[in-house]
Amino acid sequence: MSPSRPAAALPADETDADALARRLRETEARFRTMADSAPVLLWMAETDALCTFFNQTWLDFTGRTLEQEWGVGWAEGVHFEDFQRCVDTYMAAFAERRTFEMEYRLRRADGAYRWVLDRGTPRYAPDGSFAGYIGSCVDITDRKDLELELELAVHVRDEFLSIASHELRTPLAALRLQLDSVARSIERRPQEHLASGRLAASTSAALSQVQRLTKLIESLLDISRFAEGRVKLEREDVDLVALVRGVVDAMEEPARLAGCSLALSAPPALSGRWDRVRLEQVVSNLVGNAVKFGARQPIEIDVAAAEGGARVSVRDRGIGIDARDQRRIFGRFERSVSARHFGGLGLGLWIAKQIADAHGGTIAVQSEPDAGATFTLTLPCDADGGA
Amino acid sequence: MTTTCRGVLVVEDDVDVLRAIVQVLEDEGLPVRTAENGLAALAQLRDPDAPQPCVILLDLMMPVMDGWSFRATQLRDPFLAHIPVVLLTADSGAAEKAEIAQASGALRKPVDLRLLLETLGPFLR
Numbered sequence: 001m002s003p004s005r006p007a008a009a010l011p012a013d014e015t016d017a018d019a020l021a022r023r024l025r026e027t028e029a030r031f032r033t034m035a036d037s038a039p040v041l042l043w044m045a046e047t048d049a050l051c052t053f054f055n056q057t058w059l060d061f062t063g064r065t066l067e068q069e070w071g072v073g074w075a076e077g078v079h080f081e082d083f084q085r086c087v088d089t090y091m092a093a094f095a096e097r098r099t100f101e102m103e104y105r106l107r108r109a110d111g112a113y114r115w116v117l118d119r120g121t122p123r124y125a126p127d128g129s130f131a132g133y134i135g136s137c138v139d140i141t142d143r144k145d146l147e148l149e150l151e152l153a154v155h156v157r158d159e160f161l162s163i164a165s166h167e168l169r170t171p172l173a174a175l176r177l178q179l180d181s182v183a184r185s186i187e188r189r190p191q192e193h194l195a196s197g198r199l200a201a202s203t204s205a206a207l208s209q210v211q212r213l214t215k216l217i218e219s220l221l222d223i224s225r226f227a228e229g230r231v232k233l234e235r236e237d238v239d240l241v242a243l244v245r246g247v248v249d250a251m252e253e254p255a256r257l258a259g260c261s262l263a264l265s266a267p268p269a270l271s272g273r274w275d276r277v278r279l280e281q282v283v284s285n286l287v288g289n290a291v292k293f294g295a296r297q298p299i300e301i302d303v304a305a306a307e308g309g310a311r312v313s314v315r316d317r318g319i320g321i322d323a324r325d326q327r328r329i330f331g332r333f334e335r336s337v338s339a340r341h342f343g344g345l346g347l348g349l350w351i352a353k354q355i356a357d358a359h360g361g362t363i364a365v366q367s368e369p370d371a372g373a374t375f376t377l378t379l380p381c382d383a384d385g386g387a
Numbered sequence: 388m389t390t391t392c393r394g395v396l397v398v399e400d401d402v403d404v405l406r407a408i409v410q411v412l413e414d415e416g417l418p419v420r421t422a423e424n425g426l427a428a429l430a431q432l433r434d435p436d437a438p439q440p441c442v443i444l445l446d447l448m449m450p451v452m453d454g455w456s457f458r459a460t461q462l463r464d465p466f467l468a469h470i471p472v473v474l475l476t477a478d479s480g481a482a483e484k485a486e487i488a489q490a491s492g493a494l495r496k497p498v499d500l501r502l503l504l505e506t507l508g509p510f511l512r
Contacts, residue, residue, distance in 0.1 A: 169477035170496065180411070
């Protein structure tokens with residue numbers, strides 16, 4: 001080795017130093033490019049837990065500058081409800097140098113809070129010493145929304161099942177007592193029972209409960225059929241007036257028992273191509289509701305021709321429906337009355353709406369609390385309007 | 388239990404269930420009166436011409452005034468509070484409901500005829 005020149009002055013060393021510096025810059029630039037073009041929010045913290053790096057994706061997301069986010073500035077964007085938990089999780093994990101995951105709301109540049117999943121992991125220098133943390137965040141708002149929807153759907157389903165179970169038990173209760181009573185009576189006084197004609201009365205009463213149960217179960221099955229679009233209309237020539245009159249006649253007795261009178265006004269006939277059974281379902285539901293909620297007041301049913309179609313309206317003078325509930329009652333499992341007072345699946349109007357829609361028609365309500373309600377079903381006369 | 392009480396008051400809004408219960412009780416020779424909701428039941432109980440029942444069979448879910456409201460009102464009335472009540476419910480948790488309502492018993496629908504008579508029996512001596 002020649003002792004005549006100091007090593008630092010050698011062009012060879014400078015070139016090496018330059019080359020090293022250049023390679024470091026290139027590596028840095030490559031890292032930056034990669035970090036800034038990553039579709040996730042990236043951050044890095046130093047050994048003192050202060051964050052010193054946020055990639056461009058993060059800065060674009062929050063709409064803030066690196067200076068603003070630097071250190072603990074980033075925490076200003078965390079939703080106040082999540083803030084404490086977020087800070088606690090981070091600091092606890094940092095102290096133990098372990099990986100952590102946390103979900104919190106972070107404010108986006110447009111002011112909206114988005115749920116993010118933040119995952120941080122400790123990083124180490126080549127010599128094995130702790131160098132701080134590196135982490136990433138992904139926007140999971142859509143997943144959270146779906147989770148919430150699912151939770152709500154499960155809750156609605158469970159409530160429905162509970163109400164349905166309740167509703168089914170009532171006709172079952174009557175049926176069971178009727179049959180138990182017959183059995184007991186036959187056991188004790190067989191001749192008397194058969195002779196009194198009570199057997200006929202009991203059988204008839206029991207059959208009527210079976211019918212009630214069957215209808216209820218059909219309603220339950222209807223939900224899934226309609227929801228999955230499995231209902232096909234079977235159109236035929238139907239005289240709407242005759243159909244409505246049939247329903248009114250069938251509802252005569254229940255209406256009388258409830259103290260409501262039924263009055264029908266209609267033209268001699270009104271024909272169209274509709275699904276007879278489904279239409280009967282709708283009209284029965286409307287009249288049934290009027291009787292149930294009609295508070296012993298008269299009910300008026302009106303059938304008329306209307307603009308290339310037909311219109312059926314059912315008007316009661318009962319408890320009425322407030323404006324907010326009017327929008328909800330056509331939803332599935334919705335009722336505008338307390339479950340503690342009125343039984344019912346809350347399906348009737350939803351099904352009615354599905355049937356009306358399938359025909360290309362509409363169903364609407366006009367009402368005010370304590371001033372009764374008028375439900376109007378409109379149907380186009382021919383098959384052009386619907387499924 | 389006063390010696391001037393008479394039979395059962397059945398408070399139930401479902402017409403078919405009510406009729407079936409009435410039939411069963413009358414078959415046993417028990418005097419029965421009925422009310423379609425809590426309010427109607429209170430009216431009857433407060434009627435000076437109507438004999439007080441020895442026990443009230445009370446449905447929980449009814450329009451106008453449900454079983455809970457009726458029971459609360461009954462318990463606050465010194466003239467009515469003493470009348471024993473047996474609950475009728477389509478929901479589960481009959482025993483818990485009986486406890487909350489301070490009822491002498493609770494029957495779950497569909498109710499067993501024998502169980503019904505056994506439960507009401509002690510009050511109808």
